[in-house]
Amino acid sequence: MAQGANLTADELWAKLEAAKDSKSLLKKHLTKTLFDSNKDKVSKFKGTLADCMRSGCMNPDSGVGIYASDPDAYTTFAEVLDPVIKDYHKVDSLNHPKPDFGDVDNLGFGDLDPSGELIVSTRVRVGRSHASYGFPPVLTKEDRVEMERKTVAALETLKGELAGEYNPLTGMTADKQKQLTDDHFLFNDSDRFLREAGGYNDWPTGRGIFFSSNKKFLVWVNEEDHLRFISMQMGGNLGEVYTRLVKAIKALESSGLEFAKKDNLGYLTFCPSNLGTTLRASVHIKIPKLAAQPDFKEFCDKLNIQARGIHGEHTESVGGVYDISNKRRLGLTEIQALQEMRTGVEE
Ligand code: ADP
Ligand code: DAR
Helix, strand or coil, rough: CCCCCCCCCCHHHHHHHCCHHHHHHHHHCCCHHHHHHHHCCCCCCCHHHHHHHHHHHHHCCCCCCCCCCCCHHHHCCHHHHHHHHHHHHHHCCCCCCCCCCCCCHHCCCECCCCCCCCEEEEEEEEEEEEECCCCCCCHHHHHHHHHHHHHHHHHCCCCCHEEEEEEEEECCCHHHHHHHHCCCCCCCHHHHHHHHHHCCCCCCCEEEEEEECCCCCCEECCCCCCCCEEEECCCEEEHHHHHHHHHHHHHHHHCCCCCCCEEEEEEECCCHHHCEEEEEEEEECCCCCHHHHHHHHHHHHHHEEECCCCCCCCCCCCEEEEEECCCCCCCHHHHHHHHHHHHHCCC
């Protein structure tokens, strides 16, 4: 159960105010004036500012610290969310470009590490939200089950390399879940930031994972976002991984699913850090010496790349292997975000 589930906006604010050392974007941008003028507003999905800020107030060590309670929160609480979005994605104005996946038949690159000495595996993912549904703080059990049903129906239309099977978490043995999570395929319910944001309400109902037959295309259902489309494989062939994902996105877009979008923000997601292209391209790469350099964080910041541990965000590196990915997802196109990751990894 999320500790802060029943705290009022004022009680959450008091926690944030007391967290003098917090470096989150919520702490940086939510002034008392903004708090007072937004704390009583309610979105079209009945979301509140408390719903949005809860996780960052309960976890002062958050990086971002705020989520959108629902798609309309990006309008109702724009005064609070816009400064966070601009800061995270390093943009001065919010006018996200139209989707552009580039020419996948002429990408100009393939395997970033043909020798296989550095890159263990490569993954590219996007997030999507079903239009007309809220996000975790306002979702009901019935919403999740309904979204799961719509998603599975769309996944059943996939053909060829993308065809596969859906595995609901309900009824999945603990051993199978552990094996899939250890192998970096499946998500779990261990992220305290997502927990405080309502991400595990009614767990595990409505959650599951789709695998293509070769397990190189996956879809997460109702984890942090309603949908995560994931292409991944061992080695460093970014070209192959990306091309597979683009094929899947186009197939699912014509499967009848309707995704939540907003002109100036692109595709809408639960966390503002994932808006726009929603694209995160990553490699698990062996860089123990580089990562041990005192200026490693500055090195990454300069290249707009982010280093994570290898079992997901907020986890540690193991054996000198780091998850290196693009940081920015909004204010640039999909192919630009991918190129930013590629340039960073090649550096
Ligand atoms: P995201 O927001 O993209 O889902 P996380 O950091 O939460 O990112 O990672 C989700 C899962 O994907 C984790 O289990 C992580 O180990 C796995 N993962 C991420 N990038 C790679 C990669 N390049 N190769 C293999 N697994 C990866
Ligand atoms: N844990 C939150 C979210 C940061 C971005 N990652 C997401 N959305 N998975 C934080 O503020 O650290």
